[in-house]
Amino acid sequence: METGTTGETDRPAWAGLPGGLLSLRRLLLVVWTAVLTAATALPLGLLAGAEWAALGAIWLPALVWGWVLLGRNWRSWRYAERADDLLISRGVLWHRETVVPYGRMQLVEVTSGPFERRFGLASVQLHTAAAATDAKIPGLAPDEAERLRDRLTELGEARSAGL
Template sequence: MDTVADGPQQDGGERPGTGEWLGVRPGLLTMRRLLLALWLGPVVATAAVLPALLGAPRWSLLGLLPAGIVCWAWWVLGRNWRSWRYLERADDLLIRRGILWRQLTVVPYGRMQLVEVTSGPLERRFGLSRLQLHTAAAATDAAIPGLDPAEAERLRDRLTELGEARSAGL
């Protein structure tokens, strides 16, 4: 977890807000890596074994290409998981993510129209929930995947309460 203070970052950019950036649960990384293995594992096995079964063992070396892609994707998933952070401030919620294309989403509490918590079957298996924020502008909807269900519900209740309080003055 990152503790953030106002002021310049090492890369020269400004850090918004103060406080502690919170990350998502490790179960999100485990779930995504499991899906990677389930989808690409058979491709790697087929590319490595099928040529040998057909009498062309040298062609089995082509299985190294998909294996390399799986290794690279495994590493990228870890970096992507580490990039997900969120920070609650007095007037808004910040969501930070991305490796190459970093994205910082600022959701003012007064602009929120709907806050929902979802959890599919696989997410429930890993003890995860997803918080989805819908704002007045459809293009600025934001989500935080990989939350503990209790944390997602706490955030939903808090954000709904703050959203109602902030929009009441409009």
């Protein structure tokens, strides 16, 4: 474990997210588009005639657009563990970058929902005494999430400071 440095720390070594989250989100997007298409096409086809069912295709551009957006959003997520703080950067249009010093962490949380578990994913969330701190890294591999949790907890204890 490195010791705390006082001056400017080294350039952050950014790490991206594994591909699982993108696959999960894209799958969900496809499923939802399919559901919406069916919900549009079926009533139209039954009530107004078979040719009207083609209107269900209006969801296709949305699918393509969402596909691209999800990819861009996924690529924008990255995090870096520096000697004394954790950096999280995300967002394409609304870009946000958060710095949380390890000493300020009150709680580290690893969560994994049913879909995430199916895809072998877990999220790590950091809580500080400030409610506005939004330090969450979604879609990590469970091993990485646990490694991160243990490391953050360890560093948090080593650099702990009061309020």
